[in-house]
Amino acid sequence: MSRRFLPNRPFPERKISHINFQNTPTRTWQDLKKYKGKIKGKLYLTGLPLSSERKPGFLTYRLPPWKVLSSKMLSEGSSFLKGMVLGGIFCLVLSLLGTFRPGIPSQIEHLHHHLKPHSKEELQKLSQTQMSELTEQVRVYCIIMVTPKILVHWAAANDTWSKHCDKSVFYSSESAKALEAVDLQEQDEWVRLRKAIMHAFKNTGGLRWFFVARPTTFAIIENLKYLVLVKEPSEPFYIGHVQKSGELEYVEYESGIVLSYEAMRRLVEVFKDEGKCPERSKALWKLSEEKQLATCLKYSGVFAENGEDAQGRELFNKKSVGSLISDSMAQNPSDVVETCCSDMAITFTGMSPSQMQVMMFGVYRLRPYGHNFHDSLTFLPPKGSDND
Numbered sequence: 001m002s003r004r005f006l007p008n009r010p011f012p013e014r015k016i017s018h019i020n021f022q023n024t025p026t027r028t029w030q031d032l033k034k035y036k037g038k039i040k041g042k043l044y045l046t047g048l049p050l051s052s053e054r055k056p057g058f059l060t061y062r063l064p065p066w067k068v069l070s071s072k073m074l075s076e077g078s079s080f081l082k083g084m085v086l087g088g089i090f091c092l093v094l095s096l097l098g099t100f101r102p103g104i105p106s107q108i109e110h111l112h113h114h115l116k117p118h119s120k121e122e123l124q125k126l127s128q129t130q131m132s133e134l135t136e137q138v139r140v141y142c143i144i145m146v147t148p149k150i151l152v153h154w155a156a157a158n159d160t161w162s163k164h165c166d167k168s169v170f171y172s173s174e175s176a177k178a179l180e181a182v183d184l185q186e187q188d189e190w191v192r193l194r195k196a197i198m199h200a201f202k203n204t205g206g207l208r209w210f211f212v213a214r215p216t217t218f219a220i221i222e223n224l225k226y227l228v229l230v231k232e233p234s235e236p237f238y239i240g241h242v243q244k245s246g247e248l249e250y251v252e253y254e255s256g257i258v259l260s261y262e263a264m265r266r267l268v269e270v271f272k273d274e275g276k277c278p279e280r281s282k283a284l285w286k287l288s289e290e291k292q293l294a295t296c297l298k299y300s301g302v303f304a305e306n307g308e309d310a311q312g313r314e315l316f317n318k319k320s321v322g323s324l325i326s327d328s329m330a331q332n333p334s335d336v337v338e339t340c341c342s343d344m345a346i347t348f349t350g351m352s353p354s355q356m357q358v359m360m361f362g363v364y365r366l367r368p369y370g371h372n373f374h375d376s377l378t379f380l381p382p383k384g385s386d387n388d
Contacts, residue, residue, distance in 0.1 A: 156353035250294030
């Protein structure tokens with residue numbers, strides 16, 4: 001029998017390499033036709049001739065075009081799905097590796113997770129001398145992180161609430177001629193925050209409470225002082241609006257972060273350990289500075305605490321007053337005021353500079369004549385301040 005080669009056709013071919021003539025009694029082309037029912041296609045012999053010598057050869061077949069197309073689509077679709085699954089698993093592993101911090105003390109007992117101020121009844125038990133001493137001791141260093149890109153908010157914060165801090169320092173990514181600030185010469189937000197914290201700790205001037213904020217935050221410093229009034233700054237406190245990401249609890253940056261002197265001391269100390277608290281993250285994608293701060297504090301045994309009033313309402317708000325009122329009107333129309341905001345709220349965010357000026361008027365200047373608020377304490381402004 002003469003050689004019969006595969007005709008030159010545009011259809012793809014499939015080889016069945018396990019049919020080897022050397023291991024079968026096949027002699028003739030007609031005998032090969034018995035395999036046709038198994039492969040559902042046209043049979044061709046390629047390579048070597050059939051002979052009594054039983055030389056190795058291979059059986060090939062060709063599928064019709066519509067079968068070739070559907071087979072190809074299924075094959076490519078299967079490969080695509082496999083790629084997506086493998087890619088997802090790969091990203092998940094990298095994410096775990098990037099955020100994994102071995103050795104973080106997760107089993108340390110946390111005694112004060114929800115922090116609330118003293119009640120008026122408790123304050124009334126204190127003598128006038130004790131209350132006067134407390135108001136003198138609770139003094140706040142405000143660390144305000146700014147950039148020239150938000151110069152308008154920077155100017156608004158400088159002209160409004162920051163005047164009520166016992167010491168307020170603006171830390172900038174670069175120098176700005178319009179407003180005074182400490183030029184850290186750093187664009188990376190996490191590195192800049194680290195440098196600002198270290199600078200503030202070295203220049204504390206006897207102040208024992210620290211408030212970290214952006215200029216887009218509006219803060220009522222007197223309410224902050226009331227929250228920490230009977231708290232010891234020699235204990236590690238890290239307070240604000242707490243959020244959770246996986247196993248990590250962190251204080252949201254936008255609504256302000258309160259740190260005690262002891263928390264600052266531990267934080268500055270852990271900054272020296274690049275293994276626990278790296279200045280430059282080696283992960284494929286960076287954690288936000290608020291999460292990196294929480295991770296470093298957790299290594300130091302300092303845990304996030306949510307600031308709340310006696311009714312459990314938030315003191316550190318991540319929305320503006322207007323947004324909170326709108327939400328309350330939609331969700332609780334019969335009791336808008338009580339469900340909206342705490343009357344001892346410390347921060348609000350998401351306000352324009354003009355809205356911050358209006359807040360100053362409402363909080364510090366507008367007063368009903370002859371009304372006594374019956375406050376047990378008076379927080380006097382720092383000496384030389386031009387606050388309201």
